[in-house]
Amino acid sequence: MPVDRLLPTPEARDLLELTREIAEKVLEPQVVAAEKDETYPAEGFRALGAAGLLSLPYPEEFGGGGQPYEVYLQVLEEIGYRWAAVAVAVSVHSLSCHPLFAYGTDEQKQRWLPEMLSGNLIGAYSLSEPQAGSDAAALRCRATEVAGGYRITGSKAWITNGGKADYYTLFARTGEGSRGISCFLVPAGTEGLTFGKPEEKMGLRAVPTTSASYDEAFLPAERRLGEPGQGLSIAFSALDSGRLGIAAVATGLAQRALDDAVAYAKEREAFGRRIIDHQGLGFVLADMAAAVDTARATYLDAARRRDAGLSYSRQASVAKLAATDAAMRVTTDAVQVFGGYGYTQDFPVERYMREAKVMQIFEGTNQIQRLVIARHLAGA
Known part of the structure; x- marks a missing residue:
C-alpha cells in the first residue's frame, strides 16, 4: 500500500511514482526466485540506473539528480519496500561515490564521477x-x-x-x-x-x-x-550518510511487513470474526504502525538537517538505531500475525525477518550507534 508522502516539489513526486513503477514491474516479479537462487539483480540495477535513480543526491553537473537527501531517502525506502537487497546495494553504491565527490580533486571528479553516477558502473x-x-x-x-x-x-x-x-x-x-x-x-x-x-x-x-x-x-x-x-575522516563522513540510507531501507522493509500483516489480518477469520477485529491482534498491528511511522520521521528529520547544512551525525545514528530496531520488531510481529504460516516459506514475512536482522549490524552495529549518540550527548 503506497504511503502518502509530503514531498517538496512536483519533480520529487514524479520521481517517487517512477520508482514505484520500476519497483513493481521490474523488481517485484524477480525477488522471490532471485533471493532463493542467489541470482544477482543485474536487470534491476540497469533499470534503476537508466531512470537516473542511482545518482539522486549528487549535483547535476556531474550527472547526478540534484535532489535533496530527503527525496533520495524516500526513493530508497520505496525500493526497499519491494526488494531490500537491491535497496541496500543502491545505498552502498551512493556511499561509495561520496568520498570522490566530497574529497576528490576537480580533475578526479570530472574524470570518474559522471560514469559512476550514470548507473553504468556499480x-x-x-x-x-x-x-x-x-x-x-x-x-x-x-x-x-x-x-x-x-x-x-x-x-x-x-x-x-x-x-x-x-x-x-x-x-x-x-x-x-x-x-x-x-x-x-x-x-x-x-x-x-x-x-x-x-x-x-x-x-x-x-x-x-x-x-x-x-x-x-x-x-x-x-x-x-x-x-x-x-582516510578515517573520509570514511566516517560517508558513513553518516550511509546510516541514513540503511534507515530508509529498513523503514521500507518494515512498511512492507506491516502492509502484508494488515492484509492477512483482514482476510483471516477466527472465532467468527476477522482476526484484525480482535483487540489483542489489533493492538499488535497498531504498535507496528507506530514503529514504522516513527522510523520514517527520524530518518526524515536527519535528512532535512543534512539538506540544511546542519550537523546531523547524532541524528543519523538515532535514525539508523530506531529504524533498524523497528524493522526487526515489526517483521518479527508480522510472522506472529501470520501464525504457523508465517514460519513457512509460503509467505514472504519470514524473509523480511531474516533481512531485517543484518540491518542492526552493518553500517555500524546498533551498539556502536548508541556509543556515538552517548558521546555526542557527553560533548554537548
Whole structure:
C-alpha cells in the first residue's frame, strides 16, 4: 500500500511514482526466485540506473539528480519496500561515490564521477576487515608508496556487491595510528585483486557479500582520494550518510511487513470474526504502525538537517538505531500475525525477518550507534 508522502516539489513526486513503477514491474516479479537462487539483480540495477535513480543526491553537473537527501531517502525506502537487497546495494553504491565527490580533486571528479553516477558502473565500499569491523582504526590492509603510486596488500571483508561491483572505495593503511589510513578508488579489474566465495547469509542473498584480497596490487597515485592519512575522516563522513540510507531501507522493509500483516489480518477469520477485529491482534498491528511511522520521521528529520547544512551525525545514528530496531520488531510481529504460516516459506514475512536482522549490524552495529549518540550527548 503506497504511503502518502509530503514531498517538496512536483519533480520529487514524479520521481517517487517512477520508482514505484520500476519497483513493481521490474523488481517485484524477480525477488522471490532471485533471493532463493542467489541470482544477482543485474536487470534491476540497469533499470534503476537508466531512470537516473542511482545518482539522486549528487549535483547535476556531474550527472547526478540534484535532489535533496530527503527525496533520495524516500526513493530508497520505496525500493526497499519491494526488494531490500537491491535497496541496500543502491545505498552502498551512493556511499561509495561520496568520498570522490566530497574529497576528490576537480580533475578526479570530472574524470570518474559522471560514469559512476550514470548507473553504468556499480560501486562498493571496502572498509571492514576480518579483525576490524566496528573498530575501523584497527585496519591492517596496507598501501605502500612506490614509484608512481601504491602497492596494496591485505584483506578486506563484508563487501556488499563484492565481485560484482565495477569499482571499490578502499581504505588502507599508509602510516601508523588512526591518522595513518588513506582512501583509494580501485577499479574492479586491478591485477592482484581477488574475491572470496560469497558469504552464506540469512538474507539479502541475491546481492553477494564477499571478502577481498590484495596481493601487491598496484594503484596509480591519482587513485588516492583526499590527503594521505585522511582516510578515517573520509570514511566516517560517508558513513553518516550511509546510516541514513540503511534507515530508509529498513523503514521500507518494515512498511512492507506491516502492509502484508494488515492484509492477512483482514482476510483471516477466527472465532467468527476477522482476526484484525480482535483487540489483542489489533493492538499488535497498531504498535507496528507506530514503529514504522516513527522510523520514517527520524530518518526524515536527519535528512532535512543534512539538506540544511546542519550537523546531523547524532541524528543519523538515532535514525539508523530506531529504524533498524523497528524493522526487526515489526517483521518479527508480522510472522506472529501470520501464525504457523508465517514460519513457512509460503509467505514472504519470514524473509523480511531474516533481512531485517543484518540491518542492526552493518553500517555500524546498533551498539556502536548508541556509543556515538552517548558521546555526542557527553560533548554537548
